[in-house]
Amino acid sequence: MTGECDFKVTLLGTGVPIPSPDRFGPATLVEAGDQKLLIDAGRGAAIRLYQLDIPIGRIDALLLTHYHSDHTSGIPDVWLTGWLQSHFGTRRTPFHVIGPVGAKTLMENLERAYALDIKIRIEDEKLEPSGIAVSVDEFERDGVVYEKNGVKVIAFEVNHGDVIKPAYGYRIEYGGRSVVISGDTRFHPNVIEYGKGADLLIHEVAAARPELMKEAFIQRIIGHHTTPQEAGRVFSQAKPKLAVYTHLVLLASEGIPPVTLGELISETRRTYDGPLEVGEDLMSLEITDKVAIKRLAR
Ligand SMILES: [Zn+2]
Numbered sequence: 403m404t405g406e407c408d409f410k411v412t413l414l415g416t417g418v419p420i421p422s423p424d425r426f427g428p429a430t431l432v433e434a435g436d437q438k439l440l441i442d443a444g445r446g447a448a449i450r451l452y453q454l455d456i457p458i459g460r461i462d463a464l465l466l467t468h469y470h471s472d473h474t475s476g477i478p479d480v481w482l483t484g485w486l487q488s489h490f491g492t493r494r495t496p497f498h499v500i501g502p503v504g505a506k507t508l509m510e511n512l513e514r515a516y517a518l519d520i521k522i523r524i525e526d527e528k529l530e531p532s533g534i535a536v537s538v539d540e541f542e543r544d545g546v547v548y549e550k551n552g553v554k555v556i557a558f559e560v561n562h563g564d565v566i567k568p569a570y571g572y573r574i575e576y577g578g579r580s581v582v583i584s585g586d587t588r589f590h591p592n593v594i595e596y597g598k599g600a601d602l603l604i605h606e607v608a609a610a611r612p613e614l615m616k617e618a619f620i621q622r623i624i625g626h627h628t629t630p631q632e633a634g635r636v637f638s639q640a641k642p643k644l645a646v647y648t649h650l651v652l653l654a655s656e657g658i659p660p661v662t663l664g665e666l667i668s669e670t671r672r673t674y675d676g677p678l679e680v681g682e683d684l685m686s687l688e689i690t691d692k693v694a695i696k697r698l699a700r
Pocket residue numbers: 418428470472473586649
C-alpha cells in the first residue's frame with residue numbers, strides 16, 4: 403500500500419488528572435477516511451489539535467467514555483474555540499457529541515454556562531448560531547454508535563469501579579481494519595472480546611510500587627484501573643498487531659517514586675510478549691498492513 407495513510411490514531415493526551423505539561427488530559431484523535439473523531443476531550447485537547455494543524459472545528463464527532471472530569475474538562479475549549487472564525491476554528495455545523503447516558507446533561511449545562519459568550523459572539527462577531535449548536539446522541543448498551551463514510555464505531559461496556567458508571571470503551575472499524583480503545587477500566591473481558599485481532603489496542607494502565615500498595619487510598623485507585631500484568635493478559639488474549647498504553651496512572655508519594663516506564667514494560671512482559679509501546683502525547687499510529695509509530699516534536 404502506497405500513498406497517504408487514511409487510518410491514523412494520534413494520542414493527544416496520555417495523562418491523568420495531574421496537570422502535567424508533558425502528558426495532557428485523556429484525548430485520542432482517530433482519522434479514518436474523511437472522518438475525524440475525538441475520543442474524550444481532556445485538558446489541552448484543543449492545544450494538541452492546533453499543534454497538528456487540524457482546525458478544532460474539523461472534528462466530526464466527540465465520543466465520551468465516561469464522566470470523570472479529566473476526560474471532559476477540555477470539552478468547552480474544543481466546542482467554543484472550534485466555533486471561532488479564525489483558521490483554527492471554522493465549525494459551521496452543530497458540535498456532535500456521542501456518549502453514554504449523561505452526555506445530554508453535561509452539554510446542556512455547558513450551553514447554560516457559556517450562554518453569555520455565545521450571545522455576545524453571535525451579535526458582535528456575527529458567528530453562525532449553527533456552529534455552536536450541540537447535537538447529542540446518548541446510548542445505554544453495547545452496539546454501533548456511529549457510522550459514516552465507511553467508519554463504524556462500536557461502544558462496549560467496561561468496569562471502572564462499582565460507582566463509576568456508566569463507563570465504555572470503543573472499537574473503531576474502517577477499511578477492514580480496527581482500533582480498540584479501552585477507556586478507563588479494571589481488567590475486563592469485553593476489552594478482549596472487542597479487541598480480538600484488532601490492528602491497534604490502546605489500553606489504560608495503573609501501577610504503584612509494592613511499598614505504596616499498603617495504603618488504602620492507593621489500593622482504591624488501582625482498583626479502578628488495570629495493572630500492567632492484567633493489561634498483558636488482555637493483550638495476550640486479544641493479540642492485537644500493536645498494544646499501546648495511554649492514561650498512565652503511575653502513583654507516587656513523597657518518599658516513594660512512581661514506577662518507571664521500563665518497569666511498566668517489564669511488569670507487562672510477565673504476561674505478554676507481543677508488540678507493545680508506551681504512548682506519549684502526539685504519538686501517531688498509522689494503520690496499514692502494519693502499524694507504524696511516528697512521534698511529533700512538541
Ligand atoms: Zn481517567
